[in-house]
Amino acid sequence: MKTILIIEDDLDIQEMLQFFLEDQGYQVLAAENGIDGVTAFRKGNPDLILLDIMLPKMDGYTVCEMIRQESEIPVIMISALGSEEDQLKGFELQIDDYIPKPISLPIMMKKIEAVIRRYENKGLEKKEELHYKEMTLMVDNYRVKVGKKDINLTQKEYEILKELLENQGRVISRDSFLNRLWRYEYVGEERAVDNHIKNLRKKLGDAGNYIETVRGVGYRVEKIY
Structure with missing residues (x-):
C-alpha cells in the first residue's frame, strides 16, 4: 500500500482528501503546517506529497525546497494561488505537478497515478x-x-x-x-x-x-x- 502525505492547513480540505484517498486504497499521513510537514516527510517515508502553498509556520515553497535537498519524492502542489507566476515558482523548485483549488478529485487522482507511475519508471531506468x-x-x-x-x-x-x-x-x-x-x-x-x-x-x-x-x-x- 502506497502512502501519501497531505500538508494542508485547511482541516476541511485535509479531511476530504484523506477520506477520498483512503477510499482509493492509499495510506494517508497529514500535517497542518510546514514544519510538521517536513517532520512527517522525514519520519513517514511517504510515496508522494500533496503540498499546499499557503501554510502557517513555513510556506509550501520553503517546504518543497527543504524536501528537494534530501529527496526526489514526487510532490504535487495544491493551491488557490493559480497564477502563472505561482505555478512557475513551484516548477522551478522541481514539483511534479500542480493542482488548483477548488480541487477536482477525479483529476487529482489521475495526476497522482501519473506522477507515481513516472517516478517508478524513472527508478527502473536507473543505471546499473x-x-x-x-x-x-x-x-x-x-x-x-x-x-x-x-x-x-x-x-x-x-x-x-x-x-x-x-x-x-x-x-x-x-x-x-x-x-x-x-x-x-x-x-x-x-x-x-x-x-x-x-x-x-x-x-x-x-x-x-x-x-x-x-x-x-x-x-x-x-x-x-
Whole structure:
C-alpha cells in the first residue's frame, strides 16, 4: 500500500482528501503546517506529497525546497494561488505537478497515478552503475571502485555513498540518513552517521574528500554538470 502525505492547513480540505484517498486504497499521513510537514516527510517515508502553498509556520515553497535537498519524492502542489507566476515558482523548485483549488478529485487522482507511475519508471531506468569522477559504484551489489582499485565497504557505508551519489548537490541531513537507511527511530545517535562517514572517507582515500560536511546540517557531494 502506497502512502501519501497531505500538508494542508485547511482541516476541511485535509479531511476530504484523506477520506477520498483512503477510499482509493492509499495510506494517508497529514500535517497542518510546514514544519510538521517536513517532520512527517522525514519520519513517514511517504510515496508522494500533496503540498499546499499557503501554510502557517513555513510556506509550501520553503517546504518543497527543504524536501528537494534530501529527496526526489514526487510532490504535487495544491493551491488557490493559480497564477502563472505561482505555478512557475513551484516548477522551478522541481514539483511534479500542480493542482488548483477548488480541487477536482477525479483529476487529482489521475495526476497522482501519473506522477507515481513516472517516478517508478524513472527508478527502473536507473543505471546499473553510478559514476562520480574516478569512483564507480555498482548498484545493489555493494561493490565500489576508485580507479581500478576495489574498495571494501560495509553495507551501511555503501548505502551512504550511494545516497550521496544519487542526490548530487543536495544536502542530506543526519536525520534523513537515519530515517532512510536505518529505517527506525535512532534517537540521539546522529554520531553513528558521522562515524560511518569518517570510515567511508578513510577507505576512499583522496576520493573521500568529495564528501563535504555542511556544518550543523549533514553531508553532500558537489553536483557534476
